[in-house]
Amino acid sequence: MTRSKEGIIQPAISRQPPAEMEDKVTDLSRLEQMVEERTAALNALNLKLIKEMTVRKRAEKALKATLADFRNVITRSADGVIITDREGRILMVNPAAEVLFHRKPGELTGTMFGFPLALERAAEIEIVDDSGVSAIVEMRTVATEWEGKNAYLATLRDITTRKQAEESLRQDETRLRLLLGQMPCLLWTTDTDLRHTSSSGAALADINLQPDQVVGMTMAEYLNTSDPQNVVIAAHRRALAGLPVTYEFFNPALGKTYLSHVEPLRSLEGEINGVIGVAFDITENKQAEARLLALSRRLVEVQENERHAIARELHDETGQSLAISKIMLDRAIKSLPETMTSGLREIQGILTQLIAQVREMSLNLRPSMLDDLGLLPTLLWHFERYTSRTGVQVNFTHDSLPAQLPMEIRTAAFRMVQEALNNVAKHAGVSSVDVRARVESGRLSLKVEDHGAGFDPAAVTPTSTGLNSMQERAYLLGGELMVDSSPGCGTCVTAELPLPELKGEHHGQETA
Amino acid sequence: METSSQEVKTWRLLLYVAGESARYRTALSDLKQVCEQYLDGNYSIEVVDVLVNPERAQRDHILAVPTVVKKTPLPERRLIGDLAHIELVLEKLDIPNTRRAAPENKAK
Numbered sequence: 195m196t197r198s199k200e201g202i203i204q205p206a207i208s209r210q211p212p213a214e215m216e217d218k219v220t221d222l223s224r225l226e227q228m229v230e231e232r233t234a235a236l237n238a239l240n241l242k243l244i245k246e247m248t249v250r251k252r253a254e255k256a257l258k259a260t261l262a263d264f265r266n267v268i269t270r271s272a273d274g275v276i277i278t279d280r281e282g283r284i285l286m287v288n289p290a291a292e293v294l295f296h297r298k299p300g301e302l303t304g305t306m307f308g309f310p311l312a313l314e315r316a317a318e319i320e321i322v323d324d325s326g327v328s329a330i331v332e333m334r335t336v337a338t339e340w341e342g343k344n345a346y347l348a349t350l351r352d353i354t355t356r357k358q359a360e361e362s363l364r365q366d367e368t369r370l371r372l373l374l375g376q377m378p379c380l381l382w383t384t385d386t387d388l389r390h391t392s393s394s395g396a397a398l399a400d401i402n403l404q405p406d407q408v409v410g411m412t413m414a415e416y417l418n419t420s421d422p423q424n425v426v427i428a429a430h431r432r433a434l435a436g437l438p439v440t441y442e443f444f445n446p447a448l449g450k451t452y453l454s455h456v457e458p459l460r461s462l463e464g465e466i467n468g469v470i471g472v473a474f475d476i477t478e479n480k481q482a483e484a485r486l487l488a489l490s491r492r493l494v495e496v497q498e499n500e501r502h503a504i505a506r507e508l509h510d511e512t513g514q515s516l517a518i519s520k521i522m523l524d525r526a527i528k529s530l531p532e533t534m535t536s537g538l539r540e541i542q543g544i545l546t547q548l549i550a551q552v553r554e555m556s557l558n559l560r561p562s563m564l565d566d567l568g569l570l571p572t573l574l575w576h577f578e579r580y581t582s583r584t585g586v587q588v589n590f591t592h593d594s595l596p597a598q599l600p601m602e603i604r605t606a607a608f609r610m611v612q613e614a615l616n617n618v619a620k621h622a623g624v625s626s627v628d629v630r631a632r633v634e635s636g637r638l639s640l641k642v643e644d645h646g647a648g649f650d651p652a653a654v655t656p657t658s659t660g661l662n663s664m665q666e667r668a669y670l671l672g673g674e675l676m677v678d679s680s681p682g683c684g685t686c687v688t689a690e691l692p693l694p695e696l697k698g699e700h701h702g703q704e705t706a
Numbered sequence: 707m708e709t710s711s712q713e714v715k716t717w718r719l720l721l722y723v724a725g726e727s728a729r730y731r732t733a734l735s736d737l738k739q740v741c742e743q744y745l746d747g748n749y750s751i752e753v754v755d756v757l758v759n760p761e762r763a764q765r766d767h768i769l770a771v772p773t774v775v776k777k778t779p780l781p782e783r784r785l786i787g788d789l790a791h792i793e794l795v796l797e798k799l800d801i802p803n804t805r806r807a808a809p810e811n812k813a814k
Contacts, residue, residue, distance in 0.1 A: 282784050295769055308773050309798045311787030319770040319787055320724050326757050327724045331770065333787055 274331070274350035276302075277340050282309035285340050291350055294331065296323050310335040310348035318353070330357045380452070380473040383459055388413040388430050391468060397475050401448055418447070426454070433458050433469045443473070450477045491602075491670050498560065498605050505559040513552045520545040561608075569604045570595055573611060573631070584619040586627055593632040596693065603691055606667040607631070607640055610675070613660040614642035614687045622646025622685065637673070638691045645684040651677050664689070717741065717749040717801065718777040722768045725757045733772035736789035744801050776800070 268275045274291030278284055287302045295302060311317060312335040321329040332351045339345060374381060380395040390408045398405060408416055413427055421427075429439040433456040440455045452473040459468040523542050527535045556562075557579075564572040570592065577588040599607075611629060618627045624646035632639050654661060661677060664687070668675040672692050679685035721737055723730035734753065741749040756763035756771060766775070769786075776783040776799045785798050796803050 282786070302769075305767060306784055307769055308775075308784035308786035309794070311785050311789065311791050311794055311798075313791060313794065315788065317788035318729060319772065320729070321770050322722075322724065322756050322760075322763055322768055324760060324764065326760065327771075335787070 271349075274352075276307055276310070276348045276350065277338070278307055278310060278346050278348065279340075280309075280344055280346070282307050282346075285345060294321055294329060294350055294352060296328065307348075310346055312348065313337070318357075319350075329354045378475050381471070382408075383468055383470045384413060384430065385468045386434060386466070388427065388434075388469065390416065395472075397473075400475065401450075417445075429454070429456050430469050430471070432456075433471075434466060436466060442476075450475055451480045452476065487670065490666065494605075494667065494670060495602070501560040502565070505556040505562065508552050508556040508559070509562065513549060513556065516545060516549045516552060520549060564604055564608055565601070569599055569607055569631075572604075572608055573629075576608070576612065576615075577629070580615055580619070586615075586619055586625060588615070589626060589628045591628075591630045591632075593630075594634075595631060595638075596633055599638075600694060602671065603638060603693065606671055606691065607638060607689070610664045610667060610687075610689050611640060611642060613664050617660065617687075618642065618644050618646065618685075621649065633693065636693055636695075638689075638693055640689040640691075641686065643684065643686040648679045648681050648683045648685050650681055651679055714748055715779045717745055717779065717799065719749060719751045719799075720754055720766075720775040720777060721751055722754045722756055722763060722766070722771045722773040722775070724771045725755060729772065733774075733789050737774060737795075740789070740792055740795050740799075740801070743805055744796060744803070774799070 268277075268286070268288045271288055271290055274294040275286075275288040276284055276291050277286040284302050284305055284307050289299065292299055292302060310333055312333045316332050316334045319331050319333050320327040321331055329352050332353045333348050335346050335348045337344065338347045340347075374395050376396065378395075378397045378400070380393065380397045382393040383391045385391055389410060389412045392406055393403070393408050394405045398407075413430055414420060414424075417424060417426060419427070425441055426443055429441045432439045436458050438455065438457040440453070442451060442453055444451045453476045454471060454473040456469050456471040458466040459470045461467045520542065523538060523545060527538050527542065530538070561572050561575065563575060573590070577590055581587055611631075615627065615629075618624065622644040624644045627642060627644045630639075630641040630643075661675075665675045668689050668691060673690050676688045676690075677685070678688070719737065719741070721734060723733060730753075734751070737751060741751065754762055754766075756768060772786070772789065774785045774789065774795075779800065783798055783800065785795065789795055793803070795801070
């Protein structure tokens with residue numbers, strides 16, 4: 195038996211039937227075989243169909259599950275979701291969208307929303323309610339199918355808070371830009387390698403830099419230094435360690451002085467990821483300050499010179515003339531009869547008083563021994579006169595006073611002690627005061643301490659008690675004056691004056 | 707109702723906005739641009755500020771702004787969102803997508 199090209203089973207042509215009966219049996223057998231083969235083919239086809247139906251049912255089930263999941267996701271979404279038809283009529287709306295529109299469940303379905311125009315990019319829309327705009331929403335639209343029809347799915351995200359924050363940030367930026375545009379300052383940021391990440395500020399123009407021109411440049415490259423101890427780099431390193439630093443920096447290349455402040459720059463997580471700094475050009479201020487300092491020093495110098503001159507004039511001229519007058523009057527009185535000298539003796543008494551007053555005035559203006567003998571003898575002399583005048587005992591200790599002191603230090607030290615002792619006599623109400631003078635670490639330290647009435651330093655007006663002039667004298671010499679006092683607890687005035695390098699032995703002659 | 711070939715249709719548009727915001731100015735500018743370019747003056751735009759006229763917004767069932775409502779020619783259509791989507795605005799407002807010749811082209 196052979197099979198034709200069409201698949202029809204045909205008996206083999208070469209075989210010849212031996213007999214009629216045999217032929218019939220053979221035909222039946224062939225027929226049975228054909229039926230068996232057809233049945234097998236049909237069974238195979240049936241099995242295939244059953245398999246296909248199973249696959250389709252599974253697919254349908256999976257599709258239904260996916261649709262259910264899709265609805266579930268939409269229903270549970272925190273963002274509002276609206277599905278509209280092609281005209282913008284609402285087919286489905288999730289609970290988040292109903293909350294967004296202040297509507298009850300199901301109230302929006304079937305109403306006209308409008309075709310949501312946000313297909314290519316997000317659109318910002320404002321939700322409207324009875325009182326006006328209730329929220330700003332970012333809307334995105336995608337084309338989809340809903341229940342077998344073309345539809346549009348719009349997601350609505352409430353960005354009201356974000357927009358308010360953006361608006362607030364925008365206003366802050368506007369204010370900052372205005373400030374930066376007007377203020378003569380430099381503002382910069384760096385990363386943790388101290389590489390500039392931004393630079394701005396109106397003062398950039400003064401140093402011929404454009405905004406952000408130094409971005410990418412390290413601080414060392416910008417300053418053209420390899421010194422790790424450079425004040426600017428050291429300040430930035432401290433800022434990276436979390437410490438805000440304020441420092442003055444003179445840039446010799448620019449001839450400018452800056453007052454700078456640097457702070458750590460932190461990420462949202464609070465980690466330090468760089469430095470932010472601001473600098474103000476204080477060159478003119480520094481120049482004015484230097485001029486003022488020089489002027490003040492000159493003023494004090496002139497004042498002392500003038501006092502010196504007047505004191506000398508009083509002592510040498512007026513005092514001498516009065517002394518000679520008194521000698522001449524003494525001689526005249528001796529040469530005249532006693533009855534004629536009573537008036538002259540009165541004049542003699544007045545002259546004696548005048549001589550004493552002139553001498554006192556001369557010493558008060560400036561004791562000549564400060565110029566001639568130095569600080570220590572002058573202080574000792576002054577304490578003696580002070581005690582005799584005021585009744586306040588001075589307990590004086592001194593240590594390591596140098597042999598030579600510049601005249602301006604001598605004068606300032608004497609004037610400060612003089613002023614502090616005057617205050618004790620006037621205000622402290624004590625019978626003794628401690629004065630100490632010593633040199634430590636290249637500084638002359640003077641301390642006047644009493645255990646009297648004391649006062650509140652914060653309540654003292656700048657012009658009262660001579661404290662101001664004492665502070666001024668200390669400042670002019672690069673030193674400082676500290677006042678420690680409180681009502682009922684006495685007063686301690688300490689002056690620290692830096693000394694230039696001195697030559698010679700201790701307790702020797704001071705320099706004029 | 708069909709219009710004759712001689713009859714000129716006019717698009718009556720309502721633009722619902724909330725206050726004189728940047729969003730309002732952008733929406734009005736986008737809508738005007740489309741109308742100028744494709745409607746050759748055959749349009750009117752009425753701006754409705756929902757902050758000034760909340761009752762009207764409520765009556766017209768305005769849920770959000772900017773919303774454009776085409777009153778005529780019928781059928782009424784409604785759009786909401788970014789009006790810079792010119793192709794979609796044309797399609798949804800039934801405006802023929804045949805751009806008016808630019809002035810310089812006319813001169814040539």
